[in-house]
Amino acid sequence: MSFIRRIVLASLAAAALFGLAAPALANHAEPAGANGERVDDAARLALFVERRAGATTFRALDTFGRAASYRSDREGLNRLYHVTWTILNQGDFEAATEWNDRLAAGARAQRDDRYIDIAHLNALTIRYDQGETGVSAQMAQMATSGRDWFVRAHAARLTALGLMDRGRIGEGLEVLARAEADIPDHDPFAATARAGIWEVAGMGLKDLNDVQGAATAFRKFEIDYSNPAYPRPDFDSLYNLTMMAVQVGDHRRAAVYYDAHHRLAQRAGLTTLSIYDASLCATVANARAEPRAVLACLAPFGEDLGEAAYLAAETLPLRAIARARTGDLTGARRDLAALRRLQDEAAIQSEVNHVEAEVLFAEGRSEEAYRLLRAHMLESETDAARSFSTGIHQVTGNMQQQLTERRSQLETARSNTRLQQIVIGIGVIFLLSAGATVAWLWRQAAQLRAARRRAEEANRAKSEFLANMSHEIRTPLNGVVSMADALARRELDAQEHEMVDLIRSSGATLERLLSDILDSAKIESGQVAIEPVAFDLEQTVGDVAALWRVKAEDKHVALEVDFDGALAGHVEGDAVRLRQVLTNLVSNALKFTSEGAVRLTVSSAPDGRVQFRVSDTGLGFDGDTKSRIFGRFQQADGSITRRFGGTGLGLTISAALVELMGGTLDCDSTPGEGSTFWFDIPLPAADAPAAPVEAEATTADVAAAPLRILLADDHPANRKVVEIMLSATAMEMVAVENGAEALDAFVDGGFDVVLMDMQMPVMDGLTATRKIREHEATLGLARTPVLMLTANAMAEHVEAGRFAGADGHVTKPVTLASLFAAISNALDVEAREAA
Numbered sequence: 001m002s003f004i005r006r007i008v009l010a011s012l013a014a015a016a017l018f019g020l021a022a023p024a025l026a027n028h029a030e031p032a033g034a035n036g037e038r039v040d041d042a043a044r045l046a047l048f049v050e051r052r053a054g055a056t057t058f059r060a061l062d063t064f065g066r067a068a069s070y071r072s073d074r075e076g077l078n079r080l081y082h083v084t085w086t087i088l089n090q091g092d093f094e095a096a097t098e099w100n101d102r103l104a105a106g107a108r109a110q111r112d113d114r115y116i117d118i119a120h121l122n123a124l125t126i127r128y129d130q131g132e133t134g135v136s137a138q139m140a141q142m143a144t145s146g147r148d149w150f151v152r153a154h155a156a157r158l159t160a161l162g163l164m165d166r167g168r169i170g171e172g173l174e175v176l177a178r179a180e181a182d183i184p185d186h187d188p189f190a191a192t193a194r195a196g197i198w199e200v201a202g203m204g205l206k207d208l209n210d211v212q213g214a215a216t217a218f219r220k221f222e223i224d225y226s227n228p229a230y231p232r233p234d235f236d237s238l239y240n241l242t243m244m245a246v247q248v249g250d251h252r253r254a255a256v257y258y259d260a261h262h263r264l265a266q267r268a269g270l271t272t273l274s275i276y277d278a279s280l281c282a283t284v285a286n287a288r289a290e291p292r293a294v295l296a297c298l299a300p301f302g303e304d305l306g307e308a309a310y311l312a313a314e315t316l317p318l319r320a321i322a323r324a325r326t327g328d329l330t331g332a333r334r335d336l337a338a339l340r341r342l343q344d345e346a347a348i349q350s351e352v353n354h355v356e357a358e359v360l361f362a363e364g365r366s367e368e369a370y371r372l373l374r375a376h377m378l379e380s381e382t383d384a385a386r387s388f389s390t391g392i393h394q395v396t397g398n399m400q401q402q403l404t405e406r407r408s409q410l411e412t413a414r415s416n417t418r419l420q421q422i423v424i425g426i427g428v429i430f431l432l433s434a435g436a437t438v439a440w441l442w443r444q445a446a447q448l449r450a451a452r453r454r455a456e457e458a459n460r461a462k463s464e465f466l467a468n469m470s471h472e473i474r475t476p477l478n479g480v481v482s483m484a485d486a487l488a489r490r491e492l493d494a495q496e497h498e499m500v501d502l503i504r505s506s507g508a509t510l511e512r513l514l515s516d517i518l519d520s521a522k523i524e525s526g527q528v529a530i531e532p533v534a535f536d537l538e539q540t541v542g543d544v545a546a547l548w549r550v551k552a553e554d555k556h557v558a559l560e561v562d563f564d565g566a567l568a569g570h571v572e573g574d575a576v577r578l579r580q581v582l583t584n585l586v587s588n589a590l591k592f593t594s595e596g597a598v599r600l601t602v603s604s605a606p607d608g609r610v611q612f613r614v615s616d617t618g619l620g621f622d623g624d625t626k627s628r629i630f631g632r633f634q635q636a637d638g639s640i641t642r643r644f645g646g647t648g649l650g651l652t653i654s655a656a657l658v659e660l661m662g663g664t665l666d667c668d669s670t671p672g673e674g675s676t677f678w679f680d681i682p683l684p685a686a687d688a689p690a691a692p693v694e695a696e697a698t699t700a701d702v703a704a705a706p707l708r709i710l711l712a713d714d715h716p717a718n719r720k721v722v723e724i725m726l727s728a729t730a731m732e733m734v735a736v737e738n739g740a741e742a743l744d745a746f747v748d749g750g751f752d753v754v755l756m757d758m759q760m761p762v763m764d765g766l767t768a769t770r771k772i773r774e775h776e777a778t779l780g781l782a783r784t785p786v787l788m789l790t791a792n793a794m795a796e797h798v799e800a801g802r803f804a805g806a807d808g809h810v811t812k813p814v815t816l817a818s819l820f821a822a823i824s825n826a827l828d829v830e831a832r833e834a835a
Contacts, residue, residue, distance in 0.1 A: 042215040042253070046241050049222055050260040053235040055770070058268055060231045060803050061086060067799055069102055072530040072660065077106055077115040078189060079230065084122055085196075086234050091272040091310075093126050100126070117142065117151040125158055136162040143175060153179045153193040157200045169204045176201050195225035202237075206244045214244055231803065235264045242280055246287045258284045275301070275308040282318045291322035303334075312342055317351035324355075324362040332359050480813070483721065530660050534686040535575035537567055537610070541602055544582045552590055558597035559590070566604050572686035574661060581654045581665075585614040585677050588651070593618030596674070609663075611680040620669045702824045708750055709733045712742035712765065713757040713789070718812070722755065722789075725816050737761075739768030746772050751784060753823055756806070758790040758797065765790070766804040773805035785826035789814065 061083055068079035080103040088096035100122045107115035121142060124135040139162065142155035156179030160172035180197045183190050202217030218237045226232065238261040245254035258280055265277035278297050285293035298319050301308040305315060320335035336355050343352055357372040484503040492500065545561045552559035582600070589598040596617025605611045651665075658665040661681045669675035709731050713719050719735045726733050736742050739756070740763040746754065754772065756765040769786050776783060787808040788801040798809045807826040810819060 049237045056231040058233045070531045114148045157196045191225040291325040294322035320355045321358045324358045530574045534570045534689045537571045560599045562601040564603045570686045570688045571683040573683045577657045584654045589616035605680045608684045609680045610683045613678040615676040617674040620671045702820045703729045706730045707752040710751040711735045711755045714760040739763030754786040755789040769804040
């Protein structure tokens with residue numbers, strides 16, 4: 001049987017072991033290429049990877065990771081895991097260690113055992129990649145005994161990589177198959193785990209020369225299971241596809257894939273990627289029998305290979321052979337000697353015999369060269385056959401084990417035939433009863449599963465509906481609030497001012513209602529993250545009191561603050577969410593108190609915690625009411641909404657936010673005597689943040705500046721709102737209806753600021769912003785401030801805008817003050833960066 005035939009059989013065996021009997025894209029028609037040829041999975045995948053990696057940068061990945069560091073949920077930890085692994089795959093061990101340390105610190109802070117173990121596995125991987133191969137035993141142990149399926153899946157991919165490094169590809173694929181079967185189907189992080197499994201499976205199938213199987217595996221990693229919301233500037237799959245094309249002798253494809261890899265490596269500007277790109281360049285040139293091109297690929301790294309020395313085992317043979325073929329026998333002998341030393345010192349397999357044979361050919365010593373080359377080919381074929389045999393053995397071994405178990409079952413069945421005949425009557429009755437019971441239980445379980453699935457789908461649909469409705473309502477509300485704000489700035493008589501104030505007050509109430517509903521939906525779907533920063537606690541508490549003091553005085557109710565002096569100074573916590581909770585509690589207390597006082601007390605608690613108490617002398621409530629008031633849309637009784645207003649969401653949101661901040665909101669009350677709500681949360685002492693740089697331009701300065709503004713918004717009312725706002729200023733506005741028109745207008749030039757809506761037809765605002773930044777970079781233009789002016793108010797929308805290249809986020813409904821403040825801030829930032 002030929003060597004190629006053995007490769008094919010081994011490849012099919014490994015594919016069968018891992019469940020790759022048929023390519024995932026086999027039923028899809030293959031599109032034609034530029035010359036009419038059919039484009040297969042590997043070509044489609046290469047095109048996808050180049051587009052995906054080219055749409056972002058490693059700088060964006062760094063920004064993504066820094067934002068994740070401020071989250072305090074499992075999603076934030078998973079994002080840090082993504083950043084760590086992406087950086088590690090580029091061979092930047094120092095940066096990968098820094099990101100992994102952040103992941104470990106975040107996991108410890110959240111007491112998340114899963115990601116504590118993940119960070120430990122990443123640390124083992126970094127040690128392994130730097131030559132400490134002994135840690136593979138720890139990885140293998142965690143692959144089977146890890147305390148979490150996600151941990152076991154990550155450990156399995158690392159264990160499989162180690163096995164494949166040692167040529168035990170079949171064993172590696174079997175480890176991956178077991179891990180893949182252990183992943184639950186509907187877990188929110190299942191796709192992350194499967195992406196990692198299929199990435200390594202593709203590497204194993206590549207080593208078996210299974211081109212179609214490897215392309216399918218890489219496609220699952222790149223497309224099916226990767227999260228498109230995570231920035232992916234890496235392009236390792238292009239490296240693997242190039243190497244695979246070289247292995248099977250498809251030099252044309254290898255050159256196409258390498259060209260894509262080279263474009264992305266140049267764009268990334270990372271030293272490690274440049275080194276791998278040079279090695280890949282030399283590999284492709286060697287396969288095409290272009291020795292001078294090989295030398296040109298490796299020339300930038302010098303004689304000792306410099307920063308590329310860690311790839312000497314791969315690059316020295318290529319350079320030595322190229323030197324021999326171009327007549328540089330001295331250089332070839334020098335590389336051969338270095339390769340021998342490397343083989344002896346590192347105890348690695350190398351191409352010494354092959355290289356020496358090439359040198360002997362160049363020296364005219366053909367007979368010696370043939371002997372060495374024959375020995376090298378025999379050794380290579382034997383090693384490959386042994387490796388593929390191992391893969392086949394995994395499959396045949398499993399089959400043999402199944403046959404043995406089946407044979408044992410048949411023998412047992414024969415020996416028990418008589419006993420079965422004796423008890424068959426009893427057995428039939430028992431089986432009928434058991435069958436009926438099992439069927440009933442199965443139906444009940446199926447109904448429960450279906451009910452849970454419907455509940456989850458309904459909950460998800462409800463949250464999406466609330467978020468969408470918030471967006472849709474904010475758009476017309478923008479016209480109401482903005483126009484009322486503009487009218488309030490004009491010369492009106494007393495009655496007209498009263499009418500405008502009523503419109504503004506109603507708009508503010510409606511906006512607060514929307515914010516409460518949106519907060520409730522975000523909390524329920526786990527999308528709210530605590531963002532700790534250093535802030536002045538006494539000032540924050542004072543601001544809350546000042547906000548409600550006027551209302552308290554209008555009701556002739558005293559609003560008192562009792563602040564513990566020991567807490568003066570800065571603490572670390574989420575000032576925004578703390579202010580939101582205190583505002584809700586003080587607002588509620590004032591709402592239900594018609595006489596007496598509302599007291600806000602802030603005092604020290606053990607272990608660096610701070611206790612907050614809001615007491616009132618109001619209506620109070622009984623124990624039955626207490627059991628309901630923290631529920632969504634619940635109030636003490638049905639008449640409260642009519643008498644006092646409100647949605648019944650404030651306490652629900654407050655309780656959830658307090659829990660996210662590390663505490664529990666509780667209360668006590670006596671009807672007719674008042675209520676007390678309290679909670680304590682960790683707020684450790686912190687250094688004061690650096691004083692912000694004073695803005696050079698004030699809002700008034702911006703209004704007087706002759707700026708040229710480009711506005712992109714598909715809603716006519718929104719365009720009219722901004723037009724009216726800017727009509728009394730020195731600014732000139734150009735309005736367009738979608739991102740494509742905005743990009744065309746921007747390319748024509750002459751704009752000082754861009755106001756960009758997010759959701760538009762033809763081209764959305766995020767895409768348009770990215771293309772604006774690409775245009776600036778291509779032509780070397782100065783950065784023009786871009787502000788997202790949108791009804792999308794959630795944190796991920798702000799983050800998406802920043803990743804796209806926006807300088808700020810203004811949420812509708814917008815007022816003149818908020819719009820000018822955002823423009824002023826963006827212009828000031830650009831001015832400082834330019835300086």
